[in-house]
Amino acid sequence: PVTAVVLVAAGSGERLGYGIPKAAVPLGGEPILLHALRGIVAAGVGSQVCVALPAGDDGLRQLVEDFRLELADGGPLLTTVDGGATRADSVRSALGSLVEGTEAVLVHDAARALTPEYVFHRVVDSLAAGAVAVIPAVPVVDTVKTVVPTTGEDGRMAPEIVTGTAPREELRAVQTPQGFHLPTLLRAHEAALKFDERQTAAVTDDAMLVELLGVPVHVVHGSTQSLKITTPLDLIIAEGLLEGPLG
Numbered sequence: 001p002v003t004a005v006v007l008v009a010a011g012s013g014e015r016l017g018y019g020i021p022k023a024a025v026p027l028g029g030e031p032i033l034l035h036a037l038r039g040i041v042a043a044g045v046g047s048q049v050c051v052a053l054p055a056g057d058d059g060l061r062q063l064v065e066d067f068r069l070e071l072a073d074g075g076p077l078l079t080t081v082d083g084g085a086t087r088a089d090s091v092r093s094a095l096g097s098l099v100e101g102t103e104a105v106l107v108h109d110a111a112r113a114l115t116p117e118y119v120f121h122r123v124v125d126s127l128a129a130g131a132v133a134v135i136p137a138v139p140v141v142d143t144v145k146t147v148v149p150t151t152g153e154d155g156r157m158a159p160e161i162v163t164g165t166a167p168r169e170e171l172r173a174v175q176t177p178q179g180f181h182l183p184t185l186l187r188a189h190e191a192a193l194k195f196d197e198r199q200t201a202a203v204t205d206d207a208m209l210v211e212l213l214g215v216p217v218h219v220v221h222g223s224t225q226s227l228k229i230t231t232p233l234d235l236i237i238a239e240g241l242l243e244g245p246l247g
């Protein structure tokens with residue numbers, strides 16, 4: 001299928017705490033966004049790459065312009081859009097600007113700047129084999145519990161109380177790129193426009209919107225190298241991976 005990649009890079013990077021958009025934060029001396037763009041182009045998975053950037057960020061826009069000049073003939077069409085207030089808004093903005101004739105889309109986080117090529121290929125291969133939605137995922141290493149907040153008799157916050165332990169063998173930590181038939185993802189994102197504030201805040205990936213349509217979401221193996229750079233610790237790990245990737 002004619003495939004586009006949506007690269008969402010419009011977040012502010014609050015948890016990383018650099019005071020600049022996360023996409024501009026240096027990793028191995030170069031902006032995170034540049035690593036992410038190189039990874040997509042090296043994987044050769046899309047005829048268009050549409051990057052959602054923080055609105056009005058001329059520095060990141062220039063970075064994409066400069067990268068376009070580096071692209072060899074036959075490289076993907078590289079476009080940008082202004083992202084929105086939430087990740088889903090940024091995805092919607094990019095989906096609305098894909099070229100006519102696009103049949104499938106991979107949605108990827110710029111924060112997963114070191115995703116190995118083989119992860120992209122697993123997702124693309126699954127789409128080619130007929131999946132309508134496909135996500136890369138890895139087993140969960142921690143024991144995961146559900147909790148509820150409690151309040152003491154004096155009304156002050158008391159410790160959280162455990163309500164259950166999730167069966168770990170059934171859990172997966174989900175990554176990007178997530179691949180979809182474009183019409184299905186458009187329908188899923190349109191439905192999400194009707195969400196209330198609480199539901200909107202609970203949207204953390206694209207696949208969950210497709211799940212709500214009742215469409216089966218296939219799972220392929222991701223990679224622990226495909227970590228989402230979220231906290232300062234993640235940046236240290238990513239720097240280490242650049243030094244010498246795990247086998």
Ligand code: CTP
Nearest residue numbers: 008009010011012013014015085086090110111
């Ligand atoms: N993203 C986006 N538009 C938003 C929010 C997030 O394009 N309004 C993108 C980020 O740029 C990132 C990906 O979605 O590549 C995953 O989001 P996350 O890791 O949460 O990044 P930030 O939102 O930037 O970080 P934080 O939540 O710590 O502020």
Ligand code: MG
Nearest residue numbers: 011012013087
């Ligand atoms: Mg965020």
